[in-house]
Amino acid sequence: MRLGKIIGNVVATRKDERLNGKRLLLMQPMRSDRTPAGSPIVVLDSVGAGASEFVLWVSGKEACNPFGVELPVDACVVGIVDQTHVVR
Amino acid sequence: MRLGKIIGNVVATRKDERLNGKRLLLMQPMRSDRTPAGSPIVVLDSVGAGASEFVLWVSGKEACNPFGVELPVDACVVGIVDQTHVVR
């Protein structure tokens, strides 16, 4: 899993019908020190993440879908991060 | 998911028969600020994307196939992007 920050959203009227009603968010992948890592990607939200929130996300269609569900997505938010503790 | 722009197509007469009749498009992966990110790839289209359109795409065979379907593809277009909103 990786960390990220919600920075916006994507509007797509014509799309795979399985995405109807789903929230597609624009997310900046982040390092654990909260600096940006690479370019923003689009993630499915299922935990109610809002703009500027620091999130935990996973990649891979299987990780994003409970068994038997078939959303055509490859990255999704699975948690809102309260804190990261580093104990090097 | 990531963003991209359709820039052409690929013609392959000899191919896996499961790809017969499928649209194989050449797509330039793009950042959310609409600048190019890396080299073009080939994607399966299932939403009717046309040349120059800005699209949302996913990677992974599972994300591209409804359960039980078996197209040998690893990237596909799942939506036409109307707008991206950034609220940093």
Add this chain to the structure above:
Amino acid sequence: MRLGKIIGNVVATRKDERLNGKRLLLMQPMRSDRTPAGSPIVVLDSVGAGASEFVLWVSGKEACNPFGVELPVDACVVGIVDQTHVVR
């Protein structure tokens, strides 16, 4: 599989309910010569790894879940490394 070192943990109160009670650790990916490789990621722990331990981890939801289990994770610790032997 790759090597890594546990450097902390992540606290997320609002999260996918399937992650309730799971340990989410912050891990620095490491090379076999025990130098850091890239940025820290978040991994699920199922072997009781503690801070500063050198671990073996795998990526991919399927590798992290016994068949039929459905945790939405894409990286997990599968062992505590005692030694690496190099015989070039």
Add this chain to the structure above:
Amino acid sequence: MRLGKIIGNVVATRKDERLNGKRLLLMQPMRSDRTPAGSPIVVLDSVGAGASEFVLWVSGKEACNPFGVELPVDACVVGIVDQTHVVR
């Protein structure tokens, strides 16, 4: 999917028995402008690709195997490219 050019083959006498009789080709990944992209990899051929041919390939075990088949491969050729049209 990505493009590539067949540049040779790999001979392995001792191997996973599921690979017996399979063609393992050495392939140079290519960009759509037919310049090389990265280092050569090994791909399974199922469409009869020959040396110097420009091909379309996919990655991921699932994309390479019809459902229920179990070849331990993660990249395969799925078509011979006749032409790529770019219409920027």
Add this chain to the structure above:
Amino acid sequence: MRLGKIIGNVVATRKDERLNGKRLLLMQPMRSDRTPAGSPIVVLDSVGAGASEFVLWVSGKEACNPFGVELPVDACVVGIVDQTHVVR
């Protein structure tokens, strides 16, 4: 699939019990011209590869497991390479 050279092994006493009795090898990924590519990784061996041997390996849990088997691994050796022929 990619090429690699076995350079050692990993000892892990505390580990996922499904890894008990499995050989975990340290492998240097290699290019087809037998130069190193990136950092060593850990692979599961199922063909009896020994130190210094040049091997063929695959990534992804599915590629490494016959259907129904559930080893938590994401890379494995599938063959010992005798020769690579390049015919550019």
